[in-house]
Structures are given as structure tokens and as C-alpha cells.
Amino acid sequence: MERRHFIKQSCTVCMGLMAGVSVVTLMDACATGKIVKSEAVNNQISVNVSEFKPEQSFVLVRASTLNFDILLHKDSDTSYTALLMQCTHYDNPVFANNKEIFCPSHGSKFDFSGKVLKEPATQNLKTYKTELNNSVITINIA
Numbered sequence: 690m691e692r693r694h695f696i697k698q699s700c701t702v703c704m705g706l707m708a709g710v711s712v713v714t715l716m717d718a719c720a721t722g723k724i725v726k727s728e729a730v731n732n733q734i735s736v737n738v739s740e741f742k743p744e745q746s747f748v749l750v751r752a753s754t755l756n757f758d759i760l761l762h763k764d765s766d767t768s769y770t771a772l773l774m775q776c777t778h779y780d781n782p783v784f785a786n787n788k789e790i791f792c793p794s795h796g797s798k799f800d801f802s803g804k805v806l807k808e809p810a811t812q813n814l815k816t817y818k819t820e821l822n823n824s825v826i827t828i829n830i831a
């Protein structure tokens with residue numbers, strides 16, 4: 690094989706691998722949970738556990754009366770955490786991937802309990818109490 694041809698082929702393979710890694714990384718960073726639309730009744734939002742697919746650790750709950758979605762995280766089969774997706778730094782929306790919750794505005798990061806992992810945000814995300822009864826998770830937004 691000619692040297693020039695070998696270098697050209699090697700570069701093509703490397704570029705392809707780099708592009709593949711970038712796309713995977715980008716897809717991972719942009720992963721979002723399933724959106725579940727549910728309205729608040731008496732300051733409570735209900736979500737059926739069947740909304741969670743076996744491989745999903747969270748869903749996003751959207752109610753017309755809320756300015757931000759609520760991330761409902763499955764901690765275990767009997768425990769769920771509800772977090773308001775509003776950054777505590779400057780109130781911008783936050784997003785989630787499979788590893789963490791992040792704010793693209795200034796780079797704050799939070800875990801799925803709402804705890805700050807990375808500043809500039811210094812306050813944890815707002816959480817709501819949840820209850821599980823007969824396969825229905827109730828989020829108390831009062």
C-alpha cells in the first residue's frame with residue numbers, strides 16, 4: 690500500500706471514529722425522559738407507575754399550571770423523588786440525561802435527589818413530597 694493511500698485511509702477511519710464518539714456523547718447529553726402530561730387537582734399531580742418503562746429511571750411531568758416540568762425519579766420500586774426543573778442559579782430550565790441534571794446556561798449540575806454537584810448554583814433543586822398508593826404516584830405541589 691502506498692504511504693499516501695495508507696495515511697488517507699487511516700485519517701478517514703479516525704475521523705469516522707471521532708464522529709461516532711461525538712454523536713454518542715451528544716446523544717447521551719441530550720437524552721430526555723418521557724413527557725407525561727397530567728393536570729394538578731387540589732395541588733396534587735398523579736402519575737401511574739406504568740408510565741415508567743423498565744429501562745427508565747425518570748419521566749418528566751408536565752402540567753399547564755406549572756412554569757417548569759417536574760422530573761419524577763424512580764429511586765426504588767416504592768420510592769420516587771419529584772424535582773422542579775428550574776435552576777436555582779438564575780431560574781432557567783434544567784435538563785436531564787441518564788447521569789445527572791444540568792443547566793446549559795452556566796453549567797450547574799445536580800444529582801437526582803436535587804443536590805448541587807457543580808456551581809454556580811448553590812441551592813439544591815426544589816423537591817416535592819411524593820406518595821405511592823395502588824400504583825399511582827401522587828406529587829404534592831402545595
Ligand code: FES
Nearest residue numbers: 776778779792795
Ligand atoms: S441559570 Fe443555571 S447555572 Fe445559571
